[in-house]
Amino acid sequence: MTYIKDIAAELERLAPISYQEGYDNAGLLVGSPQTEVNGILFTLDVTEEIVAEAIEKKCNLIVAHHPIVFKGLKKLNGKNYVERTVIKAIKNDIAIYAIHTNLDHVKHGVNWKIAELLGLRNLKVLLPKKQLLTKLTFFSPVENTQAILRKLFEAGAGKIGDYSNCSFQTSGTGSFLPGENANPTLGDVGRLEVVTEHRAEVMFPSYLESKILAALKTAHPYEEVAYYLTLLENENQEVGAGAIGELAQPMRSEDFLRHLKGQMQVSVVKYTEPAFDYIERIAVCGGAGSFLLPEAICQGAQVFVSADYKYHEFFDAEGKIMICDIGHYESEVFTKILLHKHLSGKFSNFALCLSEVNTNPVRYFV
Structure with a gap:
């Protein structure tokens, strides 16, 4: 069930x-x-x-x-x-x-799907989010470090972009004095123990904290595990708003507009005067994305595809970029297909149905 x-x-x-x-x-x-x-x-x-x-x-x-x-x-x-x-x-x-x-903020979510439909390559998050990563620092006997790290990697730690099993290790001297109620793995109660230990560090998505700590405590030989956590200000390059990438081949601006209209299956595109004769670098954001326009311009996008632009916001293009508003519903309606596809490979003991109802409250007289 x-x-x-x-x-x-x-x-x-x-x-x-x-x-x-x-x-x-x-x-x-x-x-x-x-x-x-x-x-x-x-x-x-x-x-x-x-x-x-x-x-x-x-x-x-x-x-x-x-x-x-x-x-x-x-x-x-x-x-x-x-x-x-x-x-x-x-x-x-x-x-x-x-x-x-x-779903907007993850790879293979809303914005990745728009980019896929438009045929964009070399994708990356347009505006990565901060404070989503935590660093774990722990201390362990030298002979146990690799076994502990393996368990941490299995739990989701140590991934940085396309790299996995990432860690930093250094050697040092640790000391501890077991109290009378302790049951030390090394040394004796009441006697100061001095040992060579590893200090190891790994990063992980903060939401995995409980899973990571459970793996650490299960794999670590010490009765009391020495560790600390640090919330990082680093941008998480895997998570954030919007996406940016390049077309396989540059297109004339009017050809890109036709391409956009066809691929996104929209009846109309609201757009500003093209800033370039040929289009190659495209930024996208499903739904209301005007807040990302400065970042799109900063990263050299020639077109920004989004929705829900207000009249005065179109002026913000300032001849630096072409804004293309394809409509909120139109920019996100495919999410039901995306989610259906994700779950259909994992659950097969009940019906998975795509809605046939058009919930778009906006109508166009073309």
């Missing part, structure tokens, strides 16, 4: 909850983690119509990109679509899980 908590755990391996923005509300919003899953419906948004579709398709879990409960609810009396949707879900025993800015 598969429970909602199992689905949540797999989604959080893809995009840890701790990677969401402070204003966000990702995670299990409605329902119990202990409920057995009968079927999953994947969607961009959650509306009353989506809940009705879940009922029809016998799915008791909705996985959405946008959280239906975002700013918080003080009452549930059905006065707006948010309250009506939540009430309908609860009445029909349908759980709702949202995976929002945490």
